[in-house]
Amino acid sequence: MKYQTPLAKARGLGSAKSGTKHWWMQRVTAVALIPLSFWLILFVQQLFHASYPEIKQWLVSPLNFTLLIAWAFVGFYHAALGLQVVIEDYLSPEWLKIVTVWLVKLTFLGAAIAALVFAIRIAISVG
Amino acid sequence: MEQRKRPLSPHLQVYRLPLTAVVSVTHRMTGVLLTAGLMLFVVSLAMIQCGASSFNAMQTFIQQPLVEIALWLMIYALFFHLCHGIRHLFWDAGESYDKLLMNYYIILELFGSVALTSMSFLFVQMGS
Numbered sequence: 001m002k003y004q005t006p007l008a009k010a011r012g013l014g015s016a017k018s019g020t021k022h023w024w025m026q027r028v029t030a031v032a033l034i035p036l037s038f039w040l041i042l043f044v045q046q047l048f049h050a051s052y053p054e055i056k057q058w059l060v061s062p063l064n065f066t067l068l069i070a071w072a073f074v075g076f077y078h079a080a081l082g083l084q085v086v087i088e089d090y091l092s093p094e095w096l097k098i099v100t101v102w103l104v105k106l107t108f109l110g111a112a113i114a115a116l117v118f119a120i121r122i123a124i125s126v127g
Numbered sequence: 128m129e130q131r132k133r134p135l136s137p138h139l140q141v142y143r144l145p146l147t148a149v150v151s152v153t154h155r156m157t158g159v160l161l162t163a164g165l166m167l168f169v170v171s172l173a174m175i176q177c178g179a180s181s182f183n184a185m186q187t188f189i190q191q192p193l194v195e196i197a198l199w200l201m202i203y204a205l206f207f208h209l210c211h212g213i214r215h216l217f218w219d220a221g222e223s224y225d226k227l228l229m230n231y232y233i234i235l236e237l238f239g240s241v242a243l244t245s246m247s248f249l250f251v252q253m254g255s
Contacts, residue, residue: 041247049254052179079162111169118172
């Protein structure tokens with residue numbers, strides 16, 4: 001005889017997850033990325049035309065340094081949420097969905113941390 | 128027994144997608160593409176922290192015409208995603224579901240993303 005209730009079975013499957021937070025954070029990060037996207041154009045200008053000392057000085061100014069790290073973390077957060085939806089829509093076996101979403105999230109977290117480390121190393125080298 | 132051929136209901140392939148659906152799919156595709164762009168952003172930081180010679184090599188590389196075109200297509204994708212993203216925020220607020228307005232806003236989005244990309248392009252050229 002099974003003592004498991006139907007509710008216990010449903011938990012962790014179906015929609016009994018954390019969809020609201022996902023949806024909400026997707027919007028919050030989207031709004032933050034609007035001004036950050038315009039900052040990226042400033043960065044692209046530096047990439048194309050600045051000399052090496054110039055771009056380093058530019059990157060380590062307090063405002064640019066903050067926006068650089070914000071762009072990396074907010075951008076990868078938003079990308080992870082977005083790719084999660086795409087994966088959940090187009091991959092069908094449940095285990096494959098879970099593993100792929102994990103891999104994407106871990107890779108993006110790693111990439112964001114790498115961006116942070118690179119930024120700190122640039123700041124240290126400017127001194 | 129011979130299998131009876133049943134009529135099939137029209138599937139996506141024979142259905143001409145309305146403009147709104149095309150833009151919606153493009154929003155998704157640009158989103159996935161921009162993930163690669165984010166990775167390139169991290170790569171550019173890696174090149175800068177590596178030292179002057181690797182930064183200069185990267186600068187020469189991105190100034191190649193084909194690479195530069197690819198980069199600007201990526202930036203267009205960013206602005207398209209941004210403009211349509213703003214549309215989504217309006218929808219989330221429960222606004223502008225009117226059918227006629229939908230197509231009007233798509234024109235606005237396309238125009239806006241082209242304008243933002245062109246303005247950014249001019250701005251970046253000013254830096255030289």
